[in-house]
Amino acid sequence: MMDQVAAGVYQLRIKRFVNVYFVETGTPGEWVLFDTGLPGSDKEIIAAADKLFFPGTRPEAIILTHGHLDHMGSAKELAAHWNVPVIAHPLELPYVTAKALYPPSDPTVGGSLAFMSRFFPKQLPDLTDVVEALPLGEEHPPYLAQWRWLHVPGHAPGQLAFFREADRTLLGGDAFATTNHESIPAVLLGIPEISVAGSPFNYDWAQCRQSVQTLADLNPAAIGCGHGPVIKGPAAAAGLRKLADNYQLPAQGRYLAEPARTDASGVEHLPPKPVDKLPKQAAAIGAGLLLAGATWLLVGGRRKKPKHPKPAKSYASTRHAKPGHRPGA
Missing domain, CATH: 1.20.5 (Single alpha-helices involved in coiled-coils or other helix-helix interfaces)
Structure with missing residues (x-):
């Protein structure tokens, strides 16, 4: 399903669950892909790009909001097909190059997504041959001079959001969601609701809340996130402001009292692992x-064996009996 977020910005919903974005650079025929969906999504994304632009088109680059599997799952295949680089925040590089694992998911935080997180794979595809670090000294992401990037950690160490000031378009990654992540029907049906994203993967709740407040201050007019439908108009800014002002922390969880700490090489410290019942x-x-x-x-x-009926007397034993004579009499 393809929806337009704003001028030159298109959202492709894959399997009703995860989104990728086609963003035009401002030069005719040039565009950038944000995120790559789940593993095995490459053919669907290529077909959508060919339909949206022209057959055989390719982006200038692939930019990851972060490196979780549902965002970088098809990056390696797409980079090879199009012969383009994959760009990520430097703090994401240890995870997408198989040098480190993200902080473990927290199934004890509660909810349907937390339950399923027990079964999600931990190891990611290795993008060593195709990934490049986002230039931190530049305000604008590569090829997108009209946009600026923002570092919004908490869900992932190097998570990025992207904002276009001209029309206040925000691509928020998983800093928040535009559907209720804890409602499977809401996710599958694409019911719009700005809410907390990815609770079992949020390793620093204070950073998550601060990231939402940072993005709410942008007063966006159109929003696209990693999960959920496009939200436009007054509902976009109002919904995000409501979430920022009333950010609900979970009642329990591994990272609630103490966050995980990460650095440029990966995870530096983890709080004690809670008992998973x-x-x-x-x-x-x-x-x-x-x-x-x-x-x-x-x-x-x-069990007692069933009693078998006594065998009936054979025809041979009775056929010679005299009339009126009972056998054995």
Whole structure:
């Protein structure tokens, strides 16, 4: 599904869950791709680009808002297909070059996404051969002189957002979401609602809240995020301001009292790992089912064998009996 965020900015929703963006540079025929979706999304993205621009088109570069798997999953394939670089904040490089792992997800924070996070892969594709560091000394991202980038950490160490001042268009990455991440129907149906994004992956809640406040101060007129539909008009700024002013922290979680700390090489410090009750509960349920199965087999094996009826007398034993004579009489 393709939607227009603003002039020269288009959102492609992949599998109703994750978004990528085609952003024109201002020069006819030139554009940049923001994020690459889940692994296996490359053909869908290429087909959308060919339809949006012209067959055989390619971007000037691929820019990642951050390196989580649902944002960089197809970067390696797309970079090879188009022969273009992938650009990310320097603090993301350890993770997208397989030198480090992100802070572990926190399934104890609660919610449907937290439950599923237990099963998400931790290792990412290695982009060493194609990735380049965003030039931090430049206010504008490469090829996009009308835009400026903002560092908005908390969800990922080098997470980026992008803002075009001319029409107040904001691409927020996963600093927040434009749908309720904790509602599976809302995500699948694309119901618009500015909300906290990616709770089980937020390793520093103070930074997450500050990042939302920074972006709310931009007073955006159009918003596109990593997850959720496009939101335009007064609802964009009002919804983001409401989230910033009433940012709800989770009631529990590993990173609530103490954040993870990261540096240029990866994770420097992690708070203690909380007790995750689900594996024990799952083990208990499994043991119970196993015990029930063993009991059923044991009891079933000891059941009394059904009594067989006595065999009927054969025809041979009766066919010679005299009329009126009962056999055995």
